[in-house]
Amino acid sequence: MSHSREGRHGHSKSPSPPPSAASPPRARRSRSLSRSRKSRSRSRNNLYVTGLSTRVTSSDLEKFFAKEGKVLECNLVLDPRSKESRGFAFITMETTEAAERCIKYLNRSVLEGRLVTVEKVLVCVTPSSNSPI
DSSP states (O other): OOSSEEOTTSOEEOOOOOOOSSSOOOOOOOOOHHHHHHHHHHHHTEEEEESOOTTOOHHHHHHHHHTSSOEEEEEEEEOTTTOOEEEEEEEEESSHHHHHHHHHHHTTEEETTEEEEEEEOOOOBOTTTOOBO
């Protein structure tokens, strides 16, 4: 038997080259602290909006929430078949203060003839992994 390795289908594979002594070993990358801090602060700025009309668009929501601060993201949940609003959305505001103003001033207000509810998104954390679900 030869010293070459044979793959699953009988093809020979060349052995992998030995690591070069000139190049330093790669360090394992850990999750960036600034990245995890950003996602944590962003999660404090996430809002859950319910009671929306099927006529409401993402643009309508952005304009509505922009009254209280800069909107970073607007995710209007749509029905996959009809492409109409399912009546709820997730809004990410730039600052925690803007998110709190939205809750204070826009909760139980009227948009497109419907009474909307604005509240903070609840983030679940599993004890074993400490990552949001």
